[in-house]
Amino acid sequence: MIDREAKMQQTFKIGVMASTRGSDLQGILEAQASGKLTQVEVAMVLTNKADAPVIERCHQHHLSCQFVDPTAFATREEFDRAVAAIFDKLGVELILLIGYMRILSPWFVQHFQSRIINVHPSLLPAFGGGMDLNVHQAILDAGVKVTGCTLHFVDEGTDSGPIIWQKAIPVEHDETVESLKDKVQQLEVEGFVAVLEAWAEGRIVINNNIVFLKDA
Amino acid sequence: MIDREAKMQQTFKIGVMASTRGSDLQGILEAQASGKLTQVEVAMVLTNKADAPVIERCHQHHLSCQFVDPTAFATREEFDRAVAAIFDKLGVELILLIGYMRILSPWFVQHFQSRIINVHPSLLPAFGGGMDLNVHQAILDAGVKVTGCTLHFVDEGTDSGPIIWQKAIPVEHDETVESLKDKVQQLEVEGFVAVLEAWAEGRIVINNNIVFLKDA
Numbered sequence: 430m431i432d433r434e435a436k437m438q439q440t441f442k443i444g445v446m447a448s449t450r451g452s453d454l455q456g457i458l459e460a461q462a463s464g465k466l467t468q469v470e471v472a473m474v475l476t477n478k479a480d481a482p483v484i485e486r487c488h489q490h491h492l493s494c495q496f497v498d499p500t501a502f503a504t505r506e507e508f509d510r511a512v513a514a515i516f517d518k519l520g521v522e523l524i525l526l527i528g529y530m531r532i533l534s535p536w537f538v539q540h541f542q543s544r545i546i547n548v549h550p551s552l553l554p555a556f557g558g559g560m561d562l563n564v565h566q567a568i569l570d571a572g573v574k575v576t577g578c579t580l581h582f583v584d585e586g587t588d589s590g591p592i593i594w595q596k597a598i599p600v601e602h603d604e605t606v607e608s609l610k611d612k613v614q615q616l617e618v619e620g621f622v623a624v625l626e627a628w629a630e631g632r633i634v635i636n637n638n639i640v641f642l643k644d645a
Numbered sequence: 646m647i648d649r650e651a652k653m654q655q656t657f658k659i660g661v662m663a664s665t666r667g668s669d670l671q672g673i674l675e676a677q678a679s680g681k682l683t684q685v686e687v688a689m690v691l692t693n694k695a696d697a698p699v700i701e702r703c704h705q706h707h708l709s710c711q712f713v714d715p716t717a718f719a720t721r722e723e724f725d726r727a728v729a730a731i732f733d734k735l736g737v738e739l740i741l742l743i744g745y746m747r748i749l750s751p752w753f754v755q756h757f758q759s760r761i762i763n764v765h766p767s768l769l770p771a772f773g774g775g776m777d778l779n780v781h782q783a784i785l786d787a788g789v790k791v792t793g794c795t796l797h798f799v800d801e802g803t804d805s806g807p808i809i810w811q812k813a814i815p816v817e818h819d820e821t822v823e824s825l826k827d828k829v830q831q832l833e834v835e836g837f838v839a840v841l842e843a844w845a846e847g848r849i850v851i852n853n854n855i856v857f858l859k860d861a
Contacts, residue, residue, distance in 0.1 A: 554787065554789070555768065555769075573769070573808055574809075574810060575811040591788055592789055597793070643818075
């Protein structure tokens, strides 16, 4: 893990990996536009989908964006090494997975250990295990009264890495997949802003695989 | 399910089953002492443990309490039929499991369908599956940042019945099993009070196995 405490007040570069709309990226950019996250520079957005809407979003915001074609690589690790080379060359310190629908190789996870953050639209460990696409329907079907969102470091399991940040919201009785998605989306952005601020200020502590954010 | 709407404003009797301290019972009695739950009458507390501290608690509060000895019955169902006979004779409408450490027979669950409420010290489905005794340690070990409590109707599975009420609290970084237990204990009482009030007022709706509480 990078010792951010020693680097406080310096700008740091983040890389984003996204397969679809990358909606949380929008929230991060809006937070920056409102004067937050001044130390964060979105250095590169990579996608594994040639037609991902996040590409257009990047163009609108004049962000560097690149499609890396998975079919051009023989193995998952070769693809991941190409991605890592792009990030490393730019000096990317932290990688955010924002709707990245592709399994990472153990090599990649190891290479960026405690430097890859994934977001999951539930209170893990509940409704984890790779059900991202149908998670809100599963939540409604289960009749739970509370859900939320989780940001966690990525390890070699699915939705299993050390949890950094969680926040809960009530599930109302007239809730729909769409209403839940909207609310959790807002939480996701709130989480990314909180965690990026904490990273910038060296307030993320990992102890025996348990993460906590020190108070600002 | 009893049609409480037709019975609104009438007193109704609850039975309690407890194996240990029955701490939530104390909270319910305190709520009554403060003027809440005026329609609720705790008709009988049954325990399967001869030395359960809940027995002394009942004596202090002049509540009817009875130890039913499991070793006096050949099968789980025979024990449960004896328990049911006691509750039925008193006209108990709703049964609360408050730290009741014994599996219920399918017969009992069927007999009191949608009339048995269990409390679990986590946000189910997370940290369910019968781990009541060590649930807070498991929560701390998992490094989750949010936990809470669940009240649910009992079905034939473990911690699997329809969820009635849930509420979340943050897990602080200096949290201990004891601090968590205290906080969740308070939530449990809050949940029992909310659900008993809703029951009294006919505000509990079950629809396709999903429960919700109508607004008061």
